[in-house]
Amino acid sequence: MSMEAEAMSLSGYKIEGNARITLSSSAHNGTGSASFASKVKAGTYTVGVNVLAEDDGQSKVSLYVDGAYVGQQTFPKVVGYRTLNFNNVSLKYGQTVKLVGQKDGYATFARINKVDIN
Numbered sequence: 001m002s003m004e005a006e007a008m009s010l011s012g013y014k015i016e017g018n019a020r021i022t023l024s025s026s027a028h029n030g031t032g033s034a035s036f037a038s039k040v041k042a043g044t045y046t047v048g049v050n051v052l053a054e055d056d057g058q059s060k061v062s063l064y065v066d067g068a069y070v071g072q073q074t075f076p077k078v079v080g081y082r083t084l085n086f087n088n089v090s091l092k093y094g095q096t097v098k099l100v101g102q103k104d105g106y107a108t109f110a111r112i113n114k115v116d117i118n
């Protein structure tokens with residue numbers, strides 16, 4: 001399944017350019033979250049988070065399933081869209097998939113475009 005970030009349930013994130021989400025916090029190392037319901041049948045998946053990276057710092061994104069921490073990835077220090085993969089994630093239908101983005105100091109905004117679960 002594929003889920004656009006701008007269609008997720010947002011807290012501390014806002015929609016940017018009708019295409020992606022960006023942290024709204026002006027705080028140092030500020031965070032926000034984006035959640036959606038899994039539509040996949042029970043199994044083990046790769047959760048690919050497509051992000052818009054920046055070259056003046058490295059945001060982080062953490063993945064949770066039904067509140068349980070799965071892992072964390074760091075954005076590359078480049079300008080452009082990249083996909084950060086979380087491998088071997090156990091998921092079933094109806095579970096809540098939550099992404100928590102964190103700024104790198106004041107520099108970056110943990111922008112997310114979409115998530116693909118395959």
Ligand SMILES: [Ca+2]
Pocket residue numbers: 004005006019020112113114
């Ligand atoms: Ca998008």
